Amino acid sequence: MITVSNLTKVYPTARGPVTAVNNVSLKVADGEIFGILGRSGAGKTTLMRCLTALERPTSGSVMVAGHELTTLNSLTLRQVRHRMGMIFQHFNLMAGRTAAGNVSFPLEIQGVPAEKRHARVAELLEMVGLSDRWDNHPAQLSGGQKQRVGIARALAAHPDVLFCDEATSALDPSTTEQILDLVKSINEATGVTVVLITHESEVVRRICDSAALMADGTVVESGPLAERMTDPGSQLADILLPAGDPSLDPAGRSIVLTFTESGTSEPVISGLTRDLDLDVSILGGAIESIAGRQIGRLRVSLSHPTGMVDEGAVRRYLAQRGVGVHL
Ligand SMILES: Nc1ncnc2c1ncn2[C@@H]1O[C@H](COP(=O)(O)OP(=O)(O)OP(=O)(O)O)[C@@H](O)[C@H]1O
Ligand SMILES: [Mg+2]
Numbered sequence: 001m002i003t004v005s006n007l008t009k010v011y012p013t014a015r016g017p018v019t020a021v022n023n024v025s026l027k028v029a030d031g032e033i034f035g036i037l038g039r040s041g042a043g044k045t046t047l048m049r050c051l052t053a054l055e056r057p058t059s060g061s062v063m064v065a066g067h068e069l070t071t072l073n074s075l076t077l078r079q080v081r082h083r084m085g086m087i088f089q090h091f092n093l094m095a096g097r098t099a100a101g102n103v104s105f106p107l108e109i110q111g112v113p114a115e116k117r118h119a120r121v122a123e124l125l126e127m128v129g130l131s132d133r134w135d136n137h138p139a140q141l142s143g144g145q146k147q148r149v150g151i152a153r154a155l156a157a158h159p160d161v162l163f164c165d166e167a168t169s170a171l172d173p174s175t176t177e178q179i180l181d182l183v184k185s186i187n188e189a190t191g192v193t194v195v196l197i198t199h200e201s202e203v204v205r206r207i208c209d210s211a212a213l214m215a216d217g218t219v220v221e222s223g224p225l226a227e228r229m230t231d232p233g234s235q236l237a238d239i240l241l242p243a244g245d246p247s248l249d250p251a252g253r254s255i256v257l258t259f260t261e262s263g264t265s266e267p268v269i270s271g272l273t274r275d276l277d278l279d280v281s282i283l284g285g286a287i288e289s290i291a292g293r294q295i296g297r298l299r300v301s302l303s304h305p306t307g308m309v310d311e312g313a314v315r316r317y318l319a320q321r322g323v324g325v326h327l
Contacts, residue, residue: 007061034193084160085159087147089166093153128149151182187207229241241295245284249301255299255325255326302314
């Protein structure tokens with residue numbers, strides 16, 4: 001759906017050029033929920049503005065649904081933009097319009113006749129659970145309800161991609177969960193691809209299939225989460241499934257074990273003790289359902305009562321049982 005290659009965006013400022021996005025490459029597959037996770041100032045919004053052609057990159061390429069955005073003329077660009085929906089942290093609703101009026105707006109712009117518009121607005125308000133709020137103005141709605149209107153408006157013209165920039169950052173935790181679950185259910189029901197920008201790991205953990213980790217304008221790591229979580233050296237895994245700090249082990253010899261469904265049924269820890277004569281101390285761990293799979297990471301410290309830990313033997317023992325290991 002989206003392929004970004006060597007994308008760089010430099011802003012000239014009074015104090016010299018600022019590189020907001022630095023040589024970023026990534027791929028978002030059709031129909032997936034793709035998270036872009038990073039701290040404030042990492043370049044997430046700038047990247048998204050390039051993906052939606054609101055910003056022209058300094059260099060690099062952005063392909064969305066087969067179109068190279070950086071070379072499109074303005075007419076084609078407008079057509080491609082109609083295939084994109086966007087929702088924002090502060091909802092950006094029109095205060096003078098009702099919920100229905102806000103949802104209807106993009107359809108009016110596209111010249112959809114009134115009768116069809118009415119039917120589509122009814123369908124959308126139903127989809128986001130706001131059928132009874134048709135005539136309410138934004139000031140009469142809670143934050144979560146406003147974002148539901150935002151989602152309905154973004155989906156009005158059947159976009160291929162829904163972009164969300166910190167869409168839940170102004171909401172409390174339980175409303176955040178409801179909105180995320182709504183996005184997930186819409187993604188499953190309609191197949192719309194979702195690109196979700198956030199600084200909250202919980203957002204990525206809850207609904208994303210894939211993610212990119214951004215820092216200082218670059219993508220540090222990206223890919224399907226099921227794959228990232230089982231890569232022992234993954235920084236995304238350290239953020240989403242923190243297994244405890246290495247400094248918990250004074251000897252500095254702790255290891256991280258990665259469990260997936262195939263490996264979790266084996267009594268691996270007792271096996272290390274019984275079969276390899278090792279003492280095992282558990283230092284920390286987490287198990288979560290991520291990208292539809294149960295994945296666990298466990299930091300343990302191994303020692304042998306009399307001799308050395310045979311790292312090769314440990315590695316083989318765990319690999320045979322489907323457990324990933326980072327020694
Ligand atoms: N129009 C602009 N002119 C100059 N510098 C900019 C501009 N827009 C963004 N930047 C700079 O680019 C960097 C990345 O900003 P960006 O808004 O993309 O970060 P972000 O990851 O979205 O942060 P946040 O989580 O706070 O929204 C920052 O250093 C920012 O100051
Ligand atoms: Mg931002």
